Amino acid sequence: MSNVLVFGHLNPDNDAIMSSVVLSQLLNQVNYNGDTYEARRLGPLPAEAEKLLAETDTPKPRMLNAIKEKANPQQVVLTDHNEAGQSVEGLEFAQIIGVVDHHRIGNFTTAAPLHYIGLPWGSSCTIVAWLFGILGQRPTDAQAKLLLSAMMTDTLMLKSPTTTEFDRIFAAQLGEQLGVDPIKFGMEVFLSRPSGSFTPEEMVGNDIKLFEVGGTKLLIGQYETVDKSRALGMVPEIREAMKAYMKKKGADGIVLCVTDIMEEGSQVLLEGETAVAQKGLGIEDVAEGVWMPGVLSRKKQVAAPIMAVK
Numbered sequence: 001m002s003n004v005l006v007f008g009h010l011n012p013d014n015d016a017i018m019s020s021v022v023l024s025q026l027l028n029q030v031n032y033n034g035d036t037y038e039a040r041r042l043g044p045l046p047a048e049a050e051k052l053l054a055e056t057d058t059p060k061p062r063m064l065n066a067i068k069e070k071a072n073p074q075q076v077v078l079t080d081h082n083e084a085g086q087s088v089e090g091l092e093f094a095q096i097i098g099v100v101d102h103h104r105i106g107n108f109t110t111a112a113p114l115h116y117i118g119l120p121w122g123s124s125c126t127i128v129a130w131l132f133g134i135l136g137q138r139p140t141d142a143q144a145k146l147l148l149s150a151m152m153t154d155t156l157m158l159k160s161p162t163t164t165e166f167d168r169i170f171a172a173q174l175g176e177q178l179g180v181d182p183i184k185f186g187m188e189v190f191l192s193r194p195s196g197s198f199t200p201e202e203m204v205g206n207d208i209k210l211f212e213v214g215g216t217k218l219l220i221g222q223y224e225t226v227d228k229s230r231a232l233g234m235v236p237e238i239r240e241a242m243k244a245y246m247k248k249k250g251a252d253g254i255v256l257c258v259t260d261i262m263e264e265g266s267q268v269l270l271e272g273e274t275a276v277a278q279k280g281l282g283i284e285d286v287a288e289g290v291w292m293p294g295v296l297s298r299k300k301q302v303a304a305p306i307m308a309v310k
């Protein structure tokens with residue numbers, strides 16, 4: 001019997017946290033493989049996650065800083081990511097026994113067979129909700145609440161183009177169980193974020209991922225807000241924070257999407273070596289950034305077209 005660590009990506013968002021927390025609970029509930037499962041996190045808890053965990057009396061996952069080389073490698077399950085560049089330091093020393101994810105597959109290899117559940121649905125928590133049925137379980141109300149919250153934040157209340165029929169079906173089911181309207185509930189979750197107090201550094205580093213594209217290291221960040229005007233009043237400071245973050249991470253370029261959930265679009269700022277991003281997005285590096293209407297999904301509308309540049 002081993003203790004398997006279950007965790008989402010670096011700079012965790014609500015989906016990374018809730019998918020690891022609820023999946024580890026589910027696997028413990030069914031005594032999967034006779035192992036125990038412990039949720040961990042690779043960064044600070046987002047404000048909404050902290051609030052939801054407290055409301056449901058769910059223990060906060062402990063921080064995981066690095067994995068060390070051991071004779072018996074640490075077994076892990078990755079949720080909401082699969083790329084080493086977005087994962088824990090020392091992942092190469094771990095044995096990845098499972099992945100539950102809704103992202104592209106980077107250069108992913110393992111030595112042994114594994115559980116790999118990759119579905120292009122709107123959130124990793126939708127996949128976890130589906131796994132409850134597969135394993136003959138029904139989520140508790142607390143689990144339903146945690147799952148639904150992340151399904152709503154990851155799909156921007158089912159408005160993002162990443163939203164699928166399955167997200168709608170499971171959101172309706174969980175909403176019915178909880179007696180809430182999923183969209184209204186999602187709105188409350190969004191409004192529990194302290195958006196008014198974000199500093200430029202937090203806007204840049206809050207939700208950012210590293211991608212390798214054509215030999216260059218490109219950071220792509222997203223800051224979601226219900227009112228972009230405050231953020232856009234601080235563009236020079238945000239640009240300074242972008243440069244500093246890029247330097248700290250040793251990246252060549254950085255893209256930041258300031259996504260306005262209400263106006264349904266993103267203001268895109270570029271710093272450093274971003275020729276590939278400019279080509280992929282069909283935009284230029286303009287001082288105040290470029291407004292891209294309808295762009296809500298980093299994965300589908302920002303990262304994918306950049307990755308597709310030849």
Ligand SMILES: [Mn+2]
Pocket residue numbers: 015016080102122123124154
């Ligand atoms: Mn996700």
